[in-house]
Amino acid sequence: MDTGMTALHAPVSAEYRRTMDKTGYADGTLTIRYTGELPTEYRFPTEYRAYWADKNGILEDYTAFAPILCSGEETVYTLVSDTLIPIGADRILVYAVREDAVSADAACAMLPEGAGDYDLGKPLYEMQVQSDIHITLDQNHPHNRHFAMVLEEIKKLSPNSLGLFINGDTGDTADPGQYENCQELIRNAGEGAPKVYFAIGNHDLGFDETAYEIRLANFLKGTRNTWTDKAYFDLWIGGVHFIFLGGEKRSGHAWLSETQLAWLDEKLAENRDVHRAKYVFLHQGMIDTVAGCFAYQKWHGVTQTEELAAVLGKYPEAILFSGHSHWVLNSPHTMRLRDDRLCTIFNTSSGGYTWDDACNETNKGLVGCEGYYFYGYGDKVVARGRDFLAGKWIASAQFVVEY
């Protein structure tokens, strides 16, 4: 039967126009043209899938760009700002997609000469950040397996890592056995596994009537934290300052005392160098800051948002990590660059399972395990979003923050 559906061919053309004339920056637009035929409902693809590529084809180490929705004969997509072109890429290949069908051929957009030909040099330090690993009592559960996989990969890709930093929700339900499972997975990863540091999340405080103090003590014991008896503490590791914040009441939202906020102010001022990044972990994010925390997404959760923002805004060199929402790194607003009001903030997605706008409708998470490899340089920090399940860099989440 003739359905009238026309074949899904490649876009007629794709053109990249760079808008940021700085070494390695990807910032720019991608203009994609498509000529369809009748009937109207099949004239155009639903979306495009774009990949960084070189003369041999797509760079296999990278996922596709964040989804590009087709808007008719001409679609103009703006690449995520403050992201990097992969070294070696000299073009973008764009495929047409309709439901499960992908065009056999791609349109090719060449990058300006030398755009992917640069060298960042050797980083001063490397580290990894992940959130919401939600370890369960069953070591065969996907969340537990994800964490084991992450440790194995870091051993290979970053043997000199300063550490893996988990931004809350380590124990799925705060059962002490979940922390023991977590430690067992770290032990099993053996020699060369990164040291792992943990901030507290709402799941670490449990969901029953158990007192806050008991849950906090279980968390600190379970994560082998010998530095504090509070939900907040700081560490200097390899000359880099790491500050961990945490809710002080059993609640889905982070409740931060005046004492904790004053302590944060003091810590951010300690040995301050405005040209060096310092890292702040807080499981829950502030409303209207990064992906997952916009009011309509409903996964923000800091009770003292204004007070916290007032402190962080004084230290633009700080980088705050925002977990809890599990929002995929391919979302708009995954990184919010510092401005007059706030320091730089990164959505940290999740290790256990991920979430996006559509999940708010289905109330069902996505199979996913994402995080970042961070690289600190003398004048910048590069945050490379990673899809651990695919073993690929997330093309639209290769961020750079300059100092």
Ligand SMILES: [Fe+2]
């Ligand atoms: Fe979580």
Ligand SMILES: [Fe+2]
């Ligand atoms: Fe959470």
